Structures are given as structure tokens and as C-alpha cells.
Amino acid sequence: MNDISTQDLLSFLIKKIYLIGFITFLIASLTSIVALNLQEIYRSEALLQISDSSLSSSPSSASVSSSAMGGLASLAGLNLDSSSGSSNSKNPSYVTAKITSRSFFDHLASFPGVLENVFAHESFDFDSNKMIYDDTVFNSKTNEWVRIPSGLRKSKPSSLEAHEVFLSDLTISVDKKTQFIYMTYDHSSPFFAKEILELIFKEINSLQKEQDLIQSTKELDYLTNLKSTNKLVYVEQSLSNLILKIINEQMLASVNDEYLVEYIDEPYVAESRIFPRRTSLVLSVTAVGFVITILSMLIFNFGFRSTQKNS
DSSP, X not given: XXXXXXXXXXXXXXXXXXXXXXXXXHHHXXXXXXXXXXXXXXXXXXEEEEOSOSGGGOGGGGGSOHHHHHHHHHHHTOOTTSGGGHHHHTSXXXXXXXXXXXXXXXXXXXXXTHHHHHHSEEEEETTTTEEEEOTTTEETTTTEEOOOOBTTBOSSOOHHHHHHHXXXXXXXXXXXXXXXXXXXXXXXXXXXXHHHHHHHHHHHHHHHHHHXXXXXXXXXXXXXXXXXXXXXXXXXHHHHHHHHHHHHHHHHHHTOSOSSEEEEEOOOOOSSOSBOOHHHHHHHHHHHHHHHHHHHHHIIIIIIHHHHHHO
16 A cells, blocks of 8 residues: 555546546435435524513512511511512523423413424425424324324323423523523424414413412402401501502503513514525535545555455
């Protein structure tokens, strides 16, 4: 192999130019076929921030005698500084944990079309504007799950199974400096990718609002009953302030749809796919195949044969 000159190598490659060209063409053709059959993926993105409208951050909080109310609320077993756990919900980490939880996905899956679009989507037909599903999993004509059961897995995907697929397409990250929440969803339909992010935004706000309103209503009922049995004037005044604070917070929460998080940048319908990049894929695979073809020929012809001669 050491006695082989560059001229010998070039002469050999020139003789094999048609074979090299044919193999390279074959690689390019096969890669093109594979690339054309890859599932197209579109991405929608949204940028969120924590809202200032939860029950614990009402503007009325500062206008009430906080020292008197705090002491009385503590005696009553209430924590109005974090009203029904809202202080946790002001943390972006809480929001991301809530969105990625299985219980929240179960809630999303209760909406029509969500489960099959998450689990059984195969491609999207832009001409008919319809989703194409994997017909071995879901029959879109009869709206039935047709997957063959295997072990503990039934025809219809379980909550655990579907949740894993959901998380594989969903990405959530928090900027450590700004505390902004960046959320993306990848799907074969750019329309569904946008719709699922909008649904996540709507339902995370709605569920948190409902949860906090239920808790604050319990607190309000307790304080109202306590006030009706109290006979001390100064305690009655503090109770009235507490009740007024909760009522005011409930009013502000009820009229605000962006209760827990609010948009900085809303989701959109992507105009171009993020995968596959067919041209780049074909060119890169073809280039690698071309190099490997040449190296394989050189090694086989010169390296392998020279080894045989020496032996």
C-alpha cells in the first residue's frame, strides 16, 4: 500500500468513474424516496409570562389592614398571603409541571379530536384540509380505535401511553433571567399544532382559576359564618375586611381569562415544515455515500489485494 502513488489512485478512480457514478446515483435515488415518505412535521410556538391577576396578587391586597387580617386569618386557619396555593402558581416551574402532568393531559384528551390527533396522526392533506390517521390504529370513518390489543395495551391508547407521545411532541422551557415560558408543539398538521397550544393556554388558566375560586369560596363561607357568631366589634371589623378582600379578588379573577399565564407571543400556523429538510438530507447522505463508495473501492482494491500478495 505504501508503494501506491497518487497517480495510481487517480487512474483507478477514472476507470471506476461510471461505477462510482451509478452507486452515487442509486444512493441519491433511495434517499430521495425515503425523504419523500418521511412524515412532515410542523412546529407552532408560543411565549408566555406569569399573569398578575391571580387571587393572591389582587390590587386590593395593599389597601386592607394586612397585619390585622393576617393575624386573624392565621387564627382561622387561612393563608391569605398565598390564597389557596396561588403563590406556587406564580412560579413558572409550577406552570410547566402542571402543563406536563398526566392529569392535565387527561383533561385535554377529553376534548373531541385531541386524543386521535396526538396519538394516531400520520400526515395532513392540505388539498382536502383533513388529517390522515394511521389506519392500523384509528379508523377516521367510524371514529373507532382499531389497534390490535397487546398485553395490557387495549385498542384505545391508555392515559400513560398517550401522555408519553404528547410529551415527545411538546417542549416547554423557562428563561432563567426573564422567567418567560417558551412552549412549542410539533405535529404533522400546522393547524393542530397551533390549536393544541391555544387549548393548553386556555385550559391551564381556566383550571387554575376554578381551583382558586373554589378554595376562596370555602374561605369566604368560613369567614361569613365566623362573623355571624362573633360579638366583638374589633374582630368584626377585621372579618369584614377579610371578606371584602376575598370578594374583590374573586371579582377580578372571574372577569380575567388570562388568569395564570398571559401571552407575549401567541401560537401561529407554521408556513414551512421543520422536518424533513429533504434537499439537505438528500445532499448530505449522497455526499457521505459518495465518499464511502470511493474509500471502500480504494481499500478493497489496494489494501485488501496488497495484503493478499504479502501473505
